[in-house]
Amino acid sequence: MILIDGKKIAAGIRREIKKEVAEMLDRDVPAPHLAAVLVGDDPASRTYVNNKEKACREVGMISSVYEHPSTVSEKELLEVIGFLNHDPEIDGFIVQLPLPGHIDAAKVIRHIDPAKDVDGFHPVNTGRMVQGMPAYLPATPYGILQLLDKCGIETEGRHCVMAGRSNIVGTPLSILLSRKTSPGNCTVTLCHSRTSDLKKHTSRADILIAAIGKPRFFTPDMVKNNAVVIDVGVHRVESETSKTGFKLVGDVMFDEVSKKCSYITPVPGGVGPMTIVSLLLNTLKASRKEIYS
Numbered sequence: 001m002i003l004i005d006g007k008k009i010a011a012g013i014r015r016e017i018k019k020e021v022a023e024m025l026d027r028d029v030p031a032p033h034l035a036a037v038l039v040g041d042d043p044a045s046r047t048y049v050n051n052k053e054k055a056c057r058e059v060g061m062i063s064s065v066y067e068h069p070s071t072v073s074e075k076e077l078l079e080v081i082g083f084l085n086h087d088p089e090i091d092g093f094i095v096q097l098p099l100p101g102h103i104d105a106a107k108v109i110r111h112i113d114p115a116k117d118v119d120g121f122h123p124v125n126t127g128r129m130v131q132g133m134p135a136y137l138p139a140t141p142y143g144i145l146q147l148l149d150k151c152g153i154e155t156e157g158r159h160c161v162m163a164g165r166s167n168i169v170g171t172p173l174s175i176l177l178s179r180k181t182s183p184g185n186c187t188v189t190l191c192h193s194r195t196s197d198l199k200k201h202t203s204r205a206d207i208l209i210a211a212i213g214k215p216r217f218f219t220p221d222m223v224k225n226n227a228v229v230i231d232v233g234v235h236r237v238e239s240e241t242s243k244t245g246f247k248l249v250g251d252v253m254f255d256e257v258s259k260k261c262s263y264i265t266p267v268p269g270g271v272g273p274m275t276i277v278s279l280l281l282n283t284l285k286a287s288r289k290e291i292y293s
């Protein structure tokens, strides 16, 4: 079994980004600027935004955060988006989800200029991705493609089972892996909560991608011998062995499943670090106007 070290792979990509940003500054080109819109005081959202800011700083990019109380109206938030769309100093921005219930998140996303939508959530970017046109790819699927690529994992002709069909992970990744590209050219089965006999599908997968958001759900009997297992899930669970009383686990029963697969991503240290680095790559592309010239 080979452990896919997402932390190490992400660190290598970050070094390349840092070098490119330094070269831009040498040529008097401004460093790429990523902004984040944060609404409310949800601790997990704040942590995600802090981590994105830190990652930007580490590679020499500029980051800024536009904070608003959870009482902000949809109209006010749309005005902020309009401002960011037109600010020439901001290359790309994200709206940290979830948003409070009184705000229509889909409407807010649709208001983002697709050229600055570095999360790749705008329907224009989704449509371009589906048609194989240049597009910002959503960070987690993009990160997983890079993990498969950097580890030299063959995908062509293999049967991939994507468990979970969210707009940010499962649906885009199922499309990306079925496209005529590398990584890609898989035969993809997309499973979800209404799939009958999930195990029948997962146990036939050459590549199993677990993104259902259920801790330690995938047991060894659900996984084929020598399968490649990519665990997207992240859950904080109680632990008697950890000093903090908590530890992070994924959607896969790691200790048991890892014994029978060819490759597996750990949690933490697998997919997570690749998600943030992919957002940085999208920001770099935005500053170079690679997707929308």
Ligand code: NAP
Pocket: 140, 163, 164, 165, 166, 167, 168, 169, 170, 191, 192, 193, 194, 195, 198, 211, 212, 213, 214, 232, 233, 234, 235, 271, 272, 273, 275
């Ligand atoms: P989500 O929006 O909650 O979607 C979960 C998907 O799993 C849905 O499509 C759901 O089906 C399906 N599902 C739920 N229970 C199922 C079951 N018993 N059998 C089969 N399918 C089932 O989740 P998400 O945003 O995609 O995230 C999934 C997990 O990945 C979470 O743990 C999240 O924290 C983690 N995550 C990690 C990263 C990272 O960077 N590491 C990034 C994003 C997400 P329906 O569509 O029928 O409801």
